[in-house]
Amino acid sequence: MATRRAFLGTALALALDAWPAAAAGTRLVLDPLRPGVYVARAANAEAMRANAGAVVPCLVHVTRAGVLVVDPGPQAAWGRALLGAIRALTRQPVRWVVNSHAHPENVLANAAFAGLRPRPRFLASAATAALMRQRCTDCLARLAALLGHAAMRGTAIVLPEPALQHGAWLQTGDTAWQVQVHAPAHSASDTVLYAPQLRLLCAGGLAYRERVPEMQEASLQGWRRALRQLIALPADTVVATATGTPAQTLVPTLAYLDALAQGIGAALAAGRDATQAADAVVAEPFRHWRHFPTRHPLNLQRAWGQLEDAWMQGGPLA
Template sequence: MTPLQRISFVAFWFFIVTSAWGAKDYGLKPLQIATDTYVLLGKNEHFNFRNGGNIVNTGFIVTDEGVIVIDSGPSRLYGEQLRAAIGRITKRPILKLFNTHLHPDHILGNQAFEEFPIAALATTIDGIREQGELFNDSMYRLAGAWMAGTRVVVPTETVQPGSLEIGGHRLQLIEMKGHSHADLMILDQTTGVLFAADMVFHGRTPTTPHADLGQWLDALDTLSKLDFKLLVPGHGSVVEGTRSIEQTRDYLRWLRSYLNEAAEQGMTMAEVLQPDAPPSITGLAVFKEEYQRSVTHLYPAIEAKALRLGRVEQE
């Protein structure tokens, strides 16, 4: 090896090692959206090596007794940086972390809150116990070194839906279904802020890996009647009123009817992947990737049902 080759060899490995293990910073900045209430907004993107999985909204409420945290983000590192960000806003203790549902971007920061009660709906706890490791593995593939040292921490406390008075805030813990098998929303009746979790997406294509579209659409009807001022979606910017609920509903209705019609017309999956959709649908962030994922999860069953029905009609 010539000296020049030696220098390039060392420089190459120095670059690889520092970019893989160098200090990663999610740059979390709590945004105050109401009295005592903060959110940390994720990017409207798919998971990648640049965003480190920070595509999700987390939040916290600083009550008189202490802090209520809502979701812990996609990695141990995110959880630690979320905790540090909370510490820059308040010196009050953390009382409890809620996990809204089982998906990895909402729960893999739990490790940083391990000494506090971590609460979730019973079905969510079962889901994390059964599928958490699988999610963790796939997040390593999608976000790389940001995931270093992340392990699954299963919630320790089962949420009973209903009212919770805590440090001057009256919280309603609401159980929904549709985005996943159990979706927890938190409505702070004191401030009028609704943490809607992934039941609502804003400006971003909804994800459907565990979705039941019919249940989700029914739940959105209930949700739009709730009394709130400001809605924090699971993904996308914070918004007043019901606009983001309508947007989520429009997308899910379009998805359901497009896939059903495609199946009735006998379209192949390859054909379905080139959809004819209005700009209000295709203009949502991450449309291409999420739509493709949805077709892969949902179309085989819809196609099989259409074939069965077709056969019954012919008999």
């Protein structure tokens, strides 16, 4: 235990200057979580020009059989910087690149790894792979408009294999990752990797840390079910839209979504309408979270619409 604490306490910063002009002066840093496991430091914010879309804390796992990368990032420049940081760690080849869900800031840096030899396997659930095929062209155009075309220079679409199935295991060297696919939840399909021997959970977009969750494509009830299952797992560390313990990420995200469901469900049962949504939900514990003023009202509208449909059909709201 003392050795592990000493390792975690080291100030390892593997940085490169390869970075898009939109984020000049920003450096890619890999923080160690435990021996062989690192996470790329990212902004706990929405994608914007100021952060060049670098809002996903990519997981890097170095094994004797090769390197696993989960959610490589938003564009080729970030991916190249990430690859350079990996090369500073190890000469092992990148063998696996996993896309947890089909959001552009998670997957468009696939392009930086596509030319490697040997070529890594790009992996996703069948639903995520299908969604990327359907909409990555549009997502690339929208992200370029948001971040600027200079930031997205050299970024091309690289589609994954639809190879990850719920309940299967992904073996990376000596580490076995249980695959969970939650569909729908935060998005139409969210893939989770869980390593019991590392007590490590890679939860993609399912967990936030002091930031209001994004419900644009979410199923409120599906997301809540997924989080309950993840909270039951014996894990010490969660890598998602931010990194932390389950108590810092999974639990508060579920508390926020529960507040939406419980408040709106009670309001519907009392005969109130959508104009009273803000009054129905106890939001005080979450007002200090990032993006509360802009995102919470939108979440109220989406959650109300979903729960109203379920209520009218006689379905459960809890």
